[in-house]
Amino acid sequence: MKRPIVFILLMFLFVNTYSQSNQNGFLLSQVLKQLQLKPSNIHKELYREKKLPNKPSQTVLVIPKYKTNETDDEGHLFLELDAYIIIADSSTGKILYQYIEDNAWTSDAMVLSDITIDTGLYQLNETDRAFGTRVSYHGSSGPNPYSSTDLSLYIVQNHTLKKILNNYQIDLDNGEWDTKCAGEFNQINGVIDLDKNKTDGYKNIIIKSDIQQTKSFIKNGECEEKVTTKNTTRYLKYNGKEFQ
Structure with missing residues (x-):
């Protein structure tokens, strides 16, 4: 059966x-x-x-x-x-x-590797909901690794599709090292939220970023690393044309 x-x-x-x-x-x-x-x-x-x-x-x-x-x-x-x-x-x-x-x-040199459509809950007010595109890039250099993702947001306004956030770098991963051990690396991962407060009719955008910095070095013949982390919060406000 x-x-x-x-x-x-x-x-x-x-x-x-x-x-x-x-x-x-x-x-x-x-x-x-x-x-x-x-x-x-x-x-x-x-x-x-x-x-x-x-x-x-x-x-x-x-x-x-x-x-x-x-x-x-x-x-x-x-x-x-x-x-x-x-x-x-x-x-x-x-x-x-x-x-x-x-x-x-x-x-x-920075290769466009991916595009995704982001239909997250970008409810900017009672009636208007935005959608986004996330565009990702990566580098091909071994000593200087690099990848990033840019976020743009769009909304239908006055019967027209309009870009209201332009290529905001939401994620970043880069660094410089000797390809063996010694080097410095940075990693930023952003998460979007919406504020209760509004500016010019749209809720403020909150971007909360986790930032990790790593330093690697030779100590007593061994490769070691020191990692530090911090969190940042940024508010983007609508100025009648776009979020800044």
């Missing part, structure tokens, strides 16, 4: 995955037609889409469009990408709102 049940479950998962994949492709194709873009115009590996949890009838699409796509003589890839941030009807793909930023992202 177990085999038929397992088979049915597997078929359900397959059909559900296939249907979701088909829907994703449908939305993107419909949006690209309206934007008069071709699939070859976009960086497909970094394309993202996600339904808004508070409005599942609407889907956010983040479309990185190639502005520059070059490889130098040493084989290093250089990318410049325009950002197309779209809210579309989840069923038809009709564009409801759009925000287009020319040359929004660059990938060279």
Whole structure:
């Protein structure tokens, strides 16, 4: 009796995955037609889409469009990408709102490694809820390790999609060392909360960061390290145009 049940479950998962994949492709194709873009115009590996949890009838699409796509003589890839941030009807793909930023992202020595859509609970007032994008970078230098994540927030305001937080560095991990032991490293991890107080109609954004600093050194022939930690809190306030 177990085999038929397992088979049915597997078929359900397959059909559900296939249907979701088909829907994703449908939305993107419909949006690209309206934007008069071709699939070859976009960086497909970094394309993202996600339904808004508070409005599942609407889907956010983040479309990185190639502005520059070059490889130098040493084989290093250089990318410049325009950002197309779209809210579309989840069923038809009709564009409801759009925000287009020319040359929004660059990938060279600091490689653009990932883009995610953040639909956290950014309820800025009784009616307005924002969503975000998190854009991650990493470096390729052994002696100077580096990775970071930038957060941007968007909101529909006056029937227009608007960016209200621009590339705030929410996470950072960097350092410098001799690739053997001696060196210094910094790690910052930020968490977002909303204040009860408002400025110009929107709740203040609270960013709580955990900061860890590590120093490694040779002592008595052994590699040791000293770690110090601290916490910081920063408030970002809306000035009528953006959070600063």
